[in-house]
Amino acid sequence: MDEAQRPKALAARGVDGLLHAVVADVGESLDLWSVDLWAFSGDADTLECRAYWCRDRAAALSGDCMGAVVGLDQSHDLRRLVLAAEVVERHLGDDLSPADTAALTQAGFTSRIDVPLLAGAEVLGVLSLAEKRAVRRLTPDERARLGTLVRLAAAVLRATRLYEAESERAEHLVGLLVTGHGLSASLAAHEVVAAVREEAAKLLGGVVCDAEVVLRRDDGGFSRVAAAGADEKARTEWHADAVARQAVDLGRPEQARTADGRARLVLPLVAAERTAGYLEVTAPLRRQFREAEIELASLLAAQTAAALERGRAFRALQSRSATDTLTGLYSRWYFYERLYAEVARARRYRQPLALVVCEVDGEEDLTHAHGPAFRDAVLAAMARLLQTSLRDKVDVACRLGGGRFALLLPNTPHTPEAAGLVAERIRARVASTRLSNDELGALGRFTMSLGVAGYPDAAEDADELASAAEARLAVARAAGGDRLEPPLPEPVDEDAVEDGAPGDRPA
Numbered sequence: 001m002d003e004a005q006r007p008k009a010l011a012a013r014g015v016d017g018l019l020h021a022v023v024a025d026v027g028e029s030l031d032l033w034s035v036d037l038w039a040f041s042g043d044a045d046t047l048e049c050r051a052y053w054c055r056d057r058a059a060a061l062s063g064d065c066m067g068a069v070v071g072l073d074q075s076h077d078l079r080r081l082v083l084a085a086e087v088v089e090r091h092l093g094d095d096l097s098p099a100d101t102a103a104l105t106q107a108g109f110t111s112r113i114d115v116p117l118l119a120g121a122e123v124l125g126v127l128s129l130a131e132k133r134a135v136r137r138l139t140p141d142e143r144a145r146l147g148t149l150v151r152l153a154a155a156v157l158r159a160t161r162l163y164e165a166e167s168e169r170a171e172h173l174v175g176l177l178v179t180g181h182g183l184s185a186s187l188a189a190h191e192v193v194a195a196v197r198e199e200a201a202k203l204l205g206g207v208v209c210d211a212e213v214v215l216r217r218d219d220g221g222f223s224r225v226a227a228a229g230a231d232e233k234a235r236t237e238w239h240a241d242a243v244a245r246q247a248v249d250l251g252r253p254e255q256a257r258t259a260d261g262r263a264r265l266v267l268p269l270v271a272a273e274r275t276a277g278y279l280e281v282t283a284p285l286r287r288q289f290r291e292a293e294i295e296l297a298s299l300l301a302a303q304t305a306a307a308l309e310r311g312r313a314f315r316a317l318q319s320r321s322a323t324d325t326l327t328g329l330y331s332r333w334y335f336y337e338r339l340y341a342e343v344a345r346a347r348r349y350r351q352p353l354a355l356v357v358c359e360v361d362g363e364e365d366l367t368h369a370h371g372p373a374f375r376d377a378v379l380a381a382m383a384r385l386l387q388t389s390l391r392d393k394v395d396v397a398c399r400l401g402g403g404r405f406a407l408l409l410p411n412t413p414h415t416p417e418a419a420g421l422v423a424e425r426i427r428a429r430v431a432s433t434r435l436s437n438d439e440l441g442a443l444g445r446f447t448m449s450l451g452v453a454g455y456p457d458a459a460e461d462a463d464e465l466a467s468a469a470e471a472r473l474a475v476a477r478a479a480g481g482d483r484l485e486p487p488l489p490e491p492v493d494e495d496a497v498e499d500g501a502p503g504d505r506p507a
Contacts, residue, residue, distance in 0.1 A: 018160055019051035022153045026127065027053045029149060030142055033109075033132045036065055037117075039125040039157060040082055043207050043285050046071050047078065047126060050157075081116050082123050088114040091135045111136040115146070117154040124157050165292070189213075192307045193225045196300065200281050203296055207283050213269070213304060214238050215277035216248065222277065240278075248278050253298060255288050265289045267298055269305035276312075279304055324399040326376055327383035335398035335406050336462075342396075342408055343462040346455055354419030356407040357469040358386075358426070358450040361481035363403025377437040378446065379403055385433060389426045406469075414454025416488045423450045423484050431482060447482035449473060 019037055027035040034054040038047040049068045054060035072078045077100075080086045090100050091111045104112060111131040117124045127150055138146060193213045200211035213225045224238040240248070247254040247266040256264045263285035269276045279301040283289075289297070322334040330338070339355070346353040360382055366375035379399075386397050386405055396408040407426075412419050427450055435443040451472030459465035476485035 018156045020053065022149075022156050023051045023053040023127075026129070026146075026149045026153065027055065029145060030129070030138070032129050032136070034060075034130045036128045036130075037125060037153060037157065038070075038128065039161065040123055041206060042287065043204065043283075045073070045286075047082070050125070050160075077114065078126075081114055081126050085116045085118060085121075085123055087116070091137065093135060108132055110134055113138070115150050117150060117157055119154055119158045124154055124161070127153050189215075189225050189308060189311055192304060192311065196279070196304050199300055200279075200297070203281065203293060203300070204283055204285075207285065209281050209283040211282075212238075212280045213277065213308075214240065214244070214280065215269075215308070216275065244278055244280065248275050251275060253294055258282055263288055265294065265297055267294075267301035269301055269308065271302075271305035271309035274309070276305060276308055324383075327380050327399050329383050329387065329405070330396060330398040332398065332400050335396075335400060335408075336466075338396055338398070338408060339406075339466060340462045342410055343455055343465060346410070351411045352413040352418075352457075353455040353465070354409040354412040354414040354422075354452060355454070355465050355469045356409065356419065356423045356426075356450055356452050357400070357466075357473045358405050358407070358423075358448050359473060359477065360403035361447045361449055361477070366403075374440060374443070377440050378435060378443050381435040381437060381443060382430070382446070382448075385430060385435070386426065389422075389429060406466075412454075414452055414457060416486075419452050419454060420484065420486070420488050423452050424488050426450065427482065427484055449476040449481045450484045451476055452484065452486065 023035040023037050026032070032055070034052070036049055036053070037051040039050045040047055046069050049065045052060070052066050070078065072082055077088045081088055089112075090096055090104060092101070092104055092109075096104075104110070107130070109130045109132055111129075113129040115127045115129070117127055129146075196213060197211045200209050203209050214222050215225060216222055222238040222240040222244075224236050226236070243254050243256045243264070244266050247268050251268050251270060253268075254266045256266070258264050262282045265281045267279045267281070269278055279297070281289075281297050322331055323329070324331045342353055345351070360378065363375070363379070366378060382403070383397070383399065383405070386407065390397055390407065390409075394410060396410075398406045398408070400406050407423075409419055409422060412422070414420070427448055430446065430448045432445075434445050437443055451469045451474070453459060453465055453468035453472060455465050458468045472485040476483040479485070
């Protein structure tokens with residue numbers, strides 16, 4: 001075939017078969033036993049066999065090395081090929097090292113010629129020529145022809161890699177679009193981070209990336225968001241170095257290297273003209289992130305920022321809602337609004353006001369033990385139990401968050417005979433009731449710890465009243481739970497008093 005017509009003939013065979021067509025053309029043109037083409041990955045420091053041809057079809061089936069991957073550290077010759085771009089030629093009968101002779105003999109080869117495939121100074125891969133029938137030394141004319149074929153192989157390999165890179169980029173873009181839809185449906189920060197980490201791991205083909213989402217706090221510090229499965233509030237303080245702060249302050253990606261030598265890319269999280277923090281992507285690369293990779297990571301960062309902003313806005317709106325969506329009780333925001341109003345009313349009309357703060361014992365373990373659906377069912381059932389234990393249209397039941405509730409008892413002293421009795425009745429009722437759910441069925445029995453405080457005896461204002469009730473709840477929980485603090489006094493046994501000694505009674 002005319003050398004000028006060869007590229008057009010190869011192109012007509014289709015992109016997927018180009019590399020295989022090249023090695024077949026080399027083998028047939030030079031009358032070789034086998035030819036294989038290996039693509040070099042500078043990121044992983046490996047060679048991967050991308051095409052293989054053998055003159056003997058039966059031998060081709062048994063000796064096919066397609067997909068095999070070898071590291072450069074496995075052979076000095078590989079390093080010469082890739083790092084120094086030197087041709088490595090070995091023939092049985094020459095003055096070879098014992099290792100080279102053994103390698104040829106083991107493979108059944110009499111000759112092997114490995115030629116680096118270059119694009120300028122960049123090594124793209126290696127073309128390996130092998131002969132089994134006899135020692136094969138190329139003539140000057142064959143070497144000139146090989147030079148042309150090697151340049152063609154390098155051009156085809158480069159075009160194939162560019163095509164694959166664009167295809168991979170398009171696939172990533174589609175994946176990021178799908179991820180964006182998933183992120184838009186998630187309002188929990190830890191769920192967003194889980195999706196981001198999963199997508200970031202696939203940003204670079206053949207190299208697994210790690211990702212961290214770090215949010216900027218109101219005080220100027222930074223906190224890392226925990227992964228899925230952790231509590232929504234589970235964030236750890238994070239040291240943002242100069243590179244991260246520069247990315248946040250300037251609103252642009254910044255590159256650096258980690259202490260252990262990994263490539264590092266820091267991208268600001270910007271949504272609604274607000275920089276909420278940054279996304280940090282690291283990968284085991286000797287090089288920096290390329291422009292196309294930064295583009296993909298920036299798109300992921302934009303989706304992350306938008307999802308986190310939606311979650312923040314939703315939580316802000318939820319915190320201002322009067323009703324808790326899970327339990328149907330009043331919300332934390334409404335509780336404090338009502339607490340201030342009830343204390344003001346009690347002060348104006350000189351009436352007592354009692355506050356009971358209670359919490360389901362072991363609530364923090366329910367999600368880990370049974371899952372979030374079970375935990376939510378328990379809290380919803382507990383809320384119904386609390387609501388039916390109070391005076392209708394007088395007392396106020398609120399959910400403060402998690403398994404904690406607050407009960408406002410207007411015009412009720414916090415004494416054992418009043419608020420204490422109500423709280424003890426609730427504790428006993430909770431402990432003796434087997435909760436159930438329409439979908440999950442029986443949930444089991446649970447206990448509750450309660451702290452009682454009153455205005456004006458235990459506090460002078462609303463904040464002091466809430467703090468006093470919280471402190472007493474903490475005492476009840478520390479004592480083992482299923483307890484009221486302060487506890488009701490032990491009942492007086494009047495018969496024992498009557499039967500006691502005369503000295504035991506007042507004169």
